Amino acid sequence: MLDSEDDMKAILHSSATDILVSRQKSRIDATALLERAPPRYAKLASLDKSPATETDKALDDAMTTMRQGVTGMVSGRVDMEQIAQSAASARRAVEAAPDLFMQVTRLKTKDKGTYLHSVSVAGLMAQMAVMLEFDEALVDEIGRAGILHDLGKLLIPNAILNKPGELNAAEKRVIRNHPEIGYRHMKKLGGVSDLILDVCRLHHETLDGSGYPLGLKAEQIGTAVRICTVCDVFDALTTVRPYKKAWSTTEALTWMYDKSNLFDRKLVLRLGSMFR
Numbered sequence: 527m528l529d530s531e532d533d534m535k536a537i538l539h540s541s542a543t544d545i546l547v548s549r550q551k552s553r554i555d556a557t558a559l560l561e562r563a564p565p566r567y568a569k570l571a572s573l574d575k576s577p578a579t580e581t582d583k584a585l586d587d588a589m590t591t592m593r594q595g596v597t598g599m600v601s602g603r604v605d606m607e608q609i610a611q612s613a614a615s616a617r618r619a620v621e622a623a624p625d626l627f628m629q630v631t632r633l634k635t636k637d638k639g640t641y642l643h644s645v646s647v648a649g650l651m652a653q654m655a656v657m658l659e660f661d662e663a664l665v666d667e668i669g670r671a672g673i674l675h676d677l678g679k680l681l682i683p684n685a686i687l688n689k690p691g692e693l694n695a696a697e698k699r700v701i702r703n704h705p706e707i708g709y710r711h712m713k714k715l716g717g718v719s720d721l722i723l724d725v726c727r728l729h730h731e732t733l734d735g736s737g738y739p740l741g742l743k744a745e746q747i748g749t750a751v752r753i754c755t756v757c758d759v760f761d762a763l764t765t766v767r768p769y770k771k772a773w774s775t776t777e778a779l780t781w782m783y784d785k786s787n788l789f790d791r792k793l794v795l796r797l798g799s800m801f802r
């Protein structure tokens with residue numbers, strides 16, 4: 527949300543190559559600010575026209591239901607219905623307009639960061655499952671796994687998760703432990719499927735065994751987990767961050783394709799085929 531001129535200045539000083547602004551939602555005069563944007567911004571698009579508004583709305587819905595579902599899970603209640611609804615909204619948004627979906631999810635504010643990331647990954651994962659011709663029940667389960675894959679992050683104190691400066695070694699260890707934290711929490715709650723537990727615990731494993739927490743090798747890593755890893759990394763690379771260049775869809779896919787020691791090439795290609 528653009529609340530103040532400072533928010534806008536922060537964006538203008540970042541390495542972002544595109545800015546998409548919803549003028550309806552902004553609390554400041556975004557039009558005037560955009561006119562002052564440096565010339566390196568070749569394209570200034572507006573999100574006010576449909577279908578971007580529809581994508582926006584579907585993502586808002588997905589985040590609202592996700593928040594409710596996840597809040598319940600953090601306090602010990604499992605309501606998979608809400609998680610499923612959230613995944614379904616995300617999937618619809620990708621299905622309707624994959625390119626637009628990626629544009630909208632590129633900008634993630636700090637407070638919405640983990641939520642929007644999970645919603646984005648869930649949408650991409652479910653859509654990949656559709657393209658792999660999995661049956662409807664499995665598509666839904668994979669979507670739910672996407673919503674819940676980073677649950678461990680939401681259990682980490684915000685002071686560490688959103689710390690502005692560099693993290694110290696102990697804090698890094700806490701962050702790196704998020705797959706295990708999420709896994710143990712859901713395992714204790716009960717009523718969560720093995721597929722969802724696996725995706726949560728293993729989504730930072732890589733094919734060559736250099737990942738974490740278990741250092742598993744390719745043959746020990748199932749398809750649902752591999753789908754999550756590919757979508758997770760892709761979403762992270764294409765997200766705009768103050769400290770790094772925002773990668774285009776093509777740059778991210780090319781980089782990942784070349785890292786066949788880490789990621790499943792077939793799945794990277796499948797993901798890429800969504801944007802053609």
Ligand SMILES: [Fe+2]
Binds near residue numbers: 675704729730
């Ligand atoms: Fe993660």
